[in-house]
Amino acid sequence: MKPILTAEQAVEKIKDGSSLMVGGFMGCGNAFTLIEALLKKGSKDLTLMTSDTAFPEVGVGKLISQSRVKKLYATHIGTNPVSGQKMNSGEMDVTLVPQGTFNERIRAKGAGLGGVLTPTGIGTAVEKGKQKLIINDKEYLLELPLGAEFAFVKAEVCDKYGNCFLPAATKNAEVSMAMAADYVIVEADKIVEPGEMDPDRVTIPGVFISAIVKSEIPAQNLQQK
């Protein structure tokens, strides 16, 4: 069984300078309750790994606009102008990673692999400083594993062993992130007893989950922001 904590308790271990993965895509699938608790706690100088930085006032985007992030790994920052401003001013160090590579680097870490070979980025700025290998006459980039101390995952349903169901388009990079972080906090709309979930509906096996927090902020339609 995994501990069921308040959001405040769950983010207690996150310190200034910690590394954190936040699942979600354009805010869809962000763990809003955990993000708010972290903002309230005030941790700064974070290394953040997230698919995109959403919008300045939405979910993970707030960590950027409220200046909590020192180093960012993301695939797209275009919808949050604050990210671009902080990158250009040098306040935040930004590494932009192709989305497929972003996920595979994280998955590699969680799956115990030494890296992945991908054709994505060959001949572009992405290949800079990376080793290239030719396999069966085709050129690949060696992309290294990416892990973090913490990850925030958002589930619709979670049982007390941490087995999670993530519906529809909220899965995105959350599955890989849950595998690749040392301490994984799941924010769930509903927490159920073992046996209440159909085992075939488990998106993330509970083995990856460290703590469970009940969601206080429902998913929102975000595009208006």
Add this chain to the structure above:
Amino acid sequence: MDPKELKRVRLIKRIAQELPDGALVNLGIGMPTMVANYIPKDRNILLHSENGFIGLGGTPEKGKEDPRIVNAGGQPVTLVPGGCYFDSAMSFAIIRGGHVDYTVLGALEVDEQGNLANYMIPGKMVPGMGGAMDLVVGAKNVIVAMEHVNKNGAPKILRKCTLPLTAVEEVDIIVTDMAFIRVTKKGLVLEEIAEDTTVEEVVKCTEPKLHIPGTIRKF
């Protein structure tokens, strides 16, 4: 509709015609998204959304939006019957693994080797590549949808791209408001021109040499 919009619809319709029955297609943000509205009714084409599903449908009715279902631009969408959801690992395995038949996306520049620049302008626009690099490398066929010239009237089809590349030698077809051009080993082949232009005009607005076959169709 204003003339510019009409020209845009014409090129979008031409691209929709190009997609065969049964294809799995990924449409980029912006103009390429419009292709979905012009797919011939008798063709069964499924759309892939890189954030994690196949079977991208239209915009939901107002008030019926589901915050758990958004497209790659973050806008609420629907799933068509027969669609399915998956995580990013699966989504990009589908892309890089060559299981997407066509991707349609915009461009800042394309060159005669099929190189594409569409994700950044150093010092001006640095939004990140999102899934574009994976899509262009992985999709079996890459179609570029764009205006033939930029807003200063300069060609966007070049001998060599000047902006940072999204991918190398991956573009197969370029469709613009003026022309349908295929990228081949011997260079760019002008296969069709728009009904309100001439071959001479297209040649004038294109930097590299165009191979011009005996018959050129109009669209």
